[in-house]
Amino acid sequence: KAAALHAQxxxxxxxxxxxxxxxxxxxxxxxxxAATEPVRRTARxxxxxxxxxxxxxxTPLGAVSLTKSYGDLDVLxxxxxxxxxxxxxxxxxxxxxxxxxxxxxxxGRERPDSGRVVHGHGLRLGYFAQEHDTLDPDLPVAxxxxxxxxxxxxxxxxxxxxxxLFNGDDVDKPAGVLSGGEKTRLALAGLVASAANVxxxxxxxxxxxxxxxxxxxxxxxxxxxxxVMVTHDEAAVEALRPDRVLxxxxxxxxxxxxxxxxxxxxx
Numbered sequence: 599k600a601a602a603l604h605a606q607x608x609x610x611x612x613x614x615x616x617x618x619x620x621x622x623x624x625x626x627x628x629x630x631x632a633a634t635e636p637v638r639r640t641a642r643x644x645x646x647x648x649x650x651x652x653x654x655x656x657t658p659l660g661a662v663s664l665t666k667s668y669g670d671l672d673v674l675x676x677x678x679x680x681x682x683x684x685x686x687x688x689x690x691x692x693x694x695x696x697x698x699x700x701x702x703x704x705x706g707r708e709r710p711d712s713g714r715v716v717h718g719h720g721l722r723l724g725y726f727a728q729e730h731d732t733l734d735p736d737l738p739v740a741x742x743x744x745x746x747x748x749x750x751x752x753x754x755x756x757x758x759x760x761x762x763l764f765n766g767d768d769v770d771k772p773a774g775v776l777s778g779g780e781k782t783r784l785a786l787a788g789l790v791a792s793a794a795n796v797x798x799x800x801x802x803x804x805x806x807x808x809x810x811x812x813x814x815x816x817x818x819x820x821x822x823x824x825x826v827m828v829t830h831d832e833a834a835v836e837a838l839r840p841d842r843v844l845x846x847x848x849x850x851x852x853x854x855x856x857x858x859x860x861x862x863x864x865x
Contacts, residue, residue: 643809644762644783646816651795651823655719657682658824659704659796663713666699673699674710677849681796686838687826688854690861691846697828697865698728700846701798704826707731724794728801728828730781732788735774739764739784742773746788755791762787778805786814795823803831830865 661679665672673696681687689697702708704715705725725732733742743755750758759769762783773784782805789797802818803811815837818825827838840854845861852858 644786644813646762646786646810646813647790648797648817648821649724649790649793649823651684651821652722652793653720654683654722654795658718658721659723659826660716660718661704661713662716664700664703664710664715665712666696666703666708666710673847674703675847675849677713677844677846679704679844679851681824681826683795683824684822685824685842686840687824687842687844688835688838688840688862689826689828689844689846690858690865692864695846697846698800701725701800701826701828702727705798721796722792722794723796723798724789724792725798726785726789726800726802728804730773730778730785732785733773733781736772738770738772739776740769742784743787743791747791750791758787758791762790779807779810782806783810797821797823797825799825799827799829801829801831802827803829803834828865830863832859832862835859835862 657680659679659681661677664674664677664679666674673694677700679687689700691697699708703710705723705727706715707725707727732746734745737745740755740759743759744750747755747758756769759765764780764784764787773781776784782802786802799818803814806814811833815833818827818834819837819839825838827834827840829835829838842851843854843858844851
């Protein structure tokens with residue numbers, strides 16, 4: 599209807615006698631479009647609620663003396679870590695300091711050169727990879743979710759995918775053709791479908807529109823399990839409310855302090 603009003607207004611502008619009416623009609627059409635736009639934006643925001651964490655022991659995840667090198671480049675040197683139930687740890691350091699490598703090793707995606715990762719009682723691990731390498735690019739959207747959460751029924755999977763804006767034919771698209779934001783949403787859907795009690799999050803707010811980013815931040819703030827996060831997003835750290843910080847490459851662990859805030863943007 600708004601488009602029709604605009605078209606009519608254009609025709610009327612050609613006649614001086616109806617110019618004023620044409621301007622009024624055009625303004626009316628613009629108001630109609632403006633009124634519908636917030637509804638569209640709201641309808642297209644993924645609703646994200648991270649899982650209720652499964653019960654676990656006091657320290658579900660740890661690491662002892664982790665080292666990792668690539669050729670002559672030492673990336674991790676003697677990293678010790680204890681992730682207690684419900685704790686919040688942010689990992690900071692310059693690019694190339696080993697932050698992503700550490701999360702990949704904790705997630706079992708890479709092996710350390712020495713040292714070991716310790717799985718405590720009841721560990722249920724969820725991993726969000728910055729490069730989305732937890733997704734199989736050749737599998738459809740629905741199959742990727744099924745691989746991440748095989749316990750879901752078909753109806754439950756459809757509901758979760760719908761909540762993350764994958765509807766109709768979208769669920770049959772190979773993950774490899776998705777945009778960066780769509781891949782982020784699909785990877786987050788896999789986390790939501792789990793009962794993880796420790797989340798490893800590598801830049802979880804990348805490639806998201808402002809509304810979806812706000813949803814992720816809200817979900818992080820409300821999650822009751824443990825989180826180890828790599829981020830350069832100050833708002834993500836505020837939502838995390840970390841109790842500890844790990845500074846790489848020196849592998850220095852400390853209690854979180856506002857004094858560390860200036861390091862976030864450098865990460």
